Amino acid sequence: MTTAVRTPPHHNTLTCYTDYQCRRPECVDRYNARNRERLQAQKAGTWTGLIDAEPVRQHILQLGAIGISPSDIAATADTSIQSVLEFIRPVRGRGRRHRTSPAMAARILAVGPDNVVRAVVDATATQRRLQALAALGWPMKRTALHAGLSTTNITGILTRSRVTAATEQAIADAYDQMRRQRPENHRVSRGQAKKTRRRAAAARWPKPSYWDQHPDGLGDPHFQPLYKVTPGELVAEDARWLLNGGVSLEHVAERLDKTTDYITQVLRQYPGGTA
Template identity: 30%
Template sequence: MSTRTPSMRAAHNHMQARRRRLKAIGQWEDPYVPAEPVRSHLRAINATGMSFRAIADRVGLPHDSSLQPLMWGRGKWGPAEKVKRETAELVLAYWPTLHDFQDDALIDVTGTQRRVQALAVRGWSRNEIARRIRMREDNFRKAISKDRVTAYLARQVAAVYDELWNQDPVDHGISRNAVARIRANAERSGWHGPLAWDDETLDEPAAVPVTDAVEPIASEGENLAARWLLGESVVLTSEARKEVVAHLFEWTNDTTEEIAEKVGMTPAAAEASWHRMKRQARLEGRRMWRRVYVPRERTLKQNEMEEAA
């Protein structure tokens, strides 16, 4: 015999009816999602040099009750096949920044190497970077050639990168011949400049450069995101690209793959950027969600949308 009270049964029936209506118009979201992509993301973060316990602390999840069953299972049960959508969004929206690590932590060198290479595309040498962080040139070259680098050194290189990425070395007294040699070597090596990288994903080993942007007629001025959305050929800065991604996810029914193709990102990078923006909005007391979702095989009637509300 059921132990549910009449009010509990009524609430259950209401939720089931609402679920059926939402499914009928393509608006239903399962509260649980596959766990493997979340596990893979956690393993990737762990590979940068951050412990699972530290990751749980950063995203605000209890280690024992959330990550333990997700990663390794508990008791006789193996790793979970499904995870709560909220937990998945928290984890997938997080990628450690350089400031999340202690000075002596050994972290993945990929982001540091990309910054050095991007500066080389602009004409800045490794020796000049070493000089600016007051490090011997040979020691600097050895340090960034390894698989891991200290978080302290990575932050020093990032600070130099933030200062010089849009500066011409010639304006700082570097000879034109030296700059030309460095740029030519960077081109032969197939390195990518600062505009090819999103600042938020530059340290992610799986991130890919944006290399297929159309050469713009105009690439300066304000409102780059709005101008891009109106069809003007402009190069998007990292901030403008985030505005565009947010607009496409929030106000169109484009798929993740279509959005990624439009802005020159991988689907995984576009999805992660959307999760990060939603998480930041929640921290600021705002809400972001996909406001427009229309199943492509049918047209919704107004009363169907009202019933699903």
């Protein structure tokens, strides 16, 4: 069995040598130079195991300039957000970090635009998965439990614009499993399931089968799901938009190939349109 050779994200830190077995001459020289510094410091009795943190600080600032946040860096480097922030500003009354371990430096310096893991993402797909499961009768607190998330603020996700990448993945995994299960067979009472389905129907939350037909729309905040929208509602929506733009009722009817009486009727029947 062969082992795939990983390509290093860049060649300006020790990571390419230690983690990716890169043996470019300049990378070998950098590794050997760092080892010589360590041996000399150990011989002089000044070795603390820590190195200058300024290259790490500059790297974090450079990443920030291209839109990679400290949260993203922390997620990619598998460390805490506080550990990243300490390199660029005082945190909790302590001064900015001036020295760090070689391992920490290597992890942060390895983060780049090609391998960054976004810590926070758009919430649209997560919201629609929660709603789709609710349309099947799954209360959101039950979905949270299944996903290993706190039940306290799960419904708050519906009003947020962003969620953590970890939350998005947890809900996506739960969605793939729960959509094929009947809530009543998994500790959800008939009354709970019925109430949840009724609420979802009133809000016109599409079921998973709808998103199967519109997979590109699931995570697109600009995609408007026309779920169980009647032809009359669509006409009312278009008519209202034209009327608000100053078009007369007669010209609206002509454009939509309807009678003025029909336009008036659907506007009265659907005063809120499809929004």
